[in-house]
Amino acid sequence: MSLADAEHKVEVWRTFYNQVRPH
Numbered sequence: 001m002s003l004a005d006a007e008h009k010v011e012v013w014r015t016f017y018n019q020v021r022p023h
Helices: 003-020
Strands: none
16 A cells, blocks of 8 residues: 555545544
């Protein structure tokens, strides 16, 4: 897994987390 792939996964997960549990 490349660094770009890791950053993309983090971004997607963060978006999902914000939808489930807004801050």
